[in-house]
Amino acid sequence: MQGDGEVLFLGGVGEVSIGFDHEGLSLQPLHPELISSCWSSIQLQPKLENEIKFSDIYAVQLLDEGPVCGPWNTKTVIQGKKNSEMHRFVVHGTTRSRKHPSAWVPCEYLFGHRELKTCKSWVQQIAAWINNERDRPKNLMVFVHPLCGKGRGLKNWETVAPLFDRAKVNMKVIVTERAGHAYDTLSSLSDKELKTFDGVVAVGGDGLFNEILNGLLSSRYKTSYPPTPEGFRYFGGNENCKGNTSDGLGYSTCTPDSANIMVSGNSNKCDDHEPLLSTSQHTGLDISSSDSCKKPCNGDRDSLFQIQLDNTADQDHVISFPNDWFRLGVIPSGSTDAIVLRRMSLDIAQVVRWKSSPTAEVLPTVRYAASFAGYGFYGEVIRESENYRWMGPARYDFSGTMVFLKHRSYDAKVAFIETGDTHSLAASSEDATGGAQPLQLRQKRPRKAICRTNCFICKAASTSGQNSEDEIPDSSRTVCDNPKWVWSKGRFLSVGAAVISCRNERAPDGLVADAHLSDGFLHLLLIRDCPLPLYLWHLTQFTKKGSDPLNFKFVEHHKTPAFTFISSHDESVWNLDGELFQACEVSVQACRGLVNLFASGPEV
């Protein structure tokens, strides 16, 4: 630590010796005996840490001369002055919530000194240190869904907006007026305009975030379609595809030609300088078709970016999206959590619908999901819940019960790329009998490696793209150079793919406790038809922390980079991050670390 020795007065604590290093400020109370009994009882004050990290500080302000309180019940004379009047500055930071340790809440440290120049000097230094942190956003686009949750969207935004102001973040705030507003805004924005922002923040629920994700990616992200298994109807060509069209939801679809090359949305919404035209059109490079490409998409943005740079005269205007800088943030409705000034990459599921119903024409339509894509039970709950919107969030419990009692199952064929990391005991269609093997008799499942802040698995996955394969093994790449497809057929209560663990209050471990945020894999969950009580048993396991809801004979769990789903009917729908998507044939792939979030990782 440097700077030791400077003594400042800290509100609620008294005199502290303050120092700093490249990570943050160190604080040593000179009279710890005075604060031990009082500090922790002041609920609004941060718990006194010996260090305030610069990454936890979002602003610093010089204040007018004024009072700084000493420790509880002490009337000390400090620096020759009564503690009532001093020159002051305040450090605004974030700290762990006491009630919910996984949440971050704003906090303030009020410092005082008898010399104005000492306060000014600390303010300047701290401002310089935090401005030095490159990751801090300066310009954000914010979408506020005023009706989200119980209509708390605007209130939540009003609570957190002052924090952004204090942090000197410029914001373009758009209060959504209708469903699709955020999608339309983002998809119609030119890349040049989008480039003026460091990211987009959703003040709303999963639905708004999903809109933002799709608005950002639909016309911009170009990659091959997900790989499909041999024998899949469209393997080897998309000759049945029709032209570029809208699917009626305002989201993008592709022409068969562009589809064979790259997945992208309406090219007429692209940037003025056409950086988003199909790469092959620019370069003549041979980009393999979707069907011949067996590699999962791995967010290979760098190579696309490079191609565009090589081929465009005015390089200044060419920034492809998504990119490593641009980040997405969420301020969940019903919470006052502030956005975290950090960076974390997130896998995204790219869902290509080949056909919406068995009789429909083949018309590839692309959607993206950040958390979950599911068919059957999961789709029906959302569909049913639309009839009970008036109930508010309780509609999900109600419709969940209704759908559960109907106990419908669906014929389907699912093919997935095998990675050797499967927890299934019933991978063949013939073994579609219901029944749960007693938990204690099941094979011993490997210990779960939970994704946490600084997760080594996600880090290894992200760095493996930049290193030689000798240095860090990359299982997804190895698998997909030579994919082995496994078919699973039968009657399913649900087919779902979790991109992340999907933890929530109801399911403390989520759907898949050991899902990782950016390892490039989906967790395919195939729930075969089984007696209702067993299904109930399985579902109730999700509500208990530390249980093993996937350890049933009728449950298959496959960790895979891609899968294809075919159903010969249109009895059910897909649920993509809580949004309905009618489809009977889809291919899904994990796009590794495709977007970056303002977040530091799961706090579990």
Ligand SMILES: Nc1ncnc2c1ncn2[C@@H]1O[C@H](COP(=O)(O)OP(=O)(O)OP(=O)(O)O)[C@@H](O)[C@H]1O
């Ligand atoms: N101003 C608006 N009016 C109506 N719908 C909107 C508006 N803004 C966004 N939407 C749509 O409302 C849907 C739900 O949004 P969101 O998930 O953010 O809120 P929510 O309270 O979690 O809602 P739900 O419980 O329905 O998921 C999304 O499809 C979103 O596109």
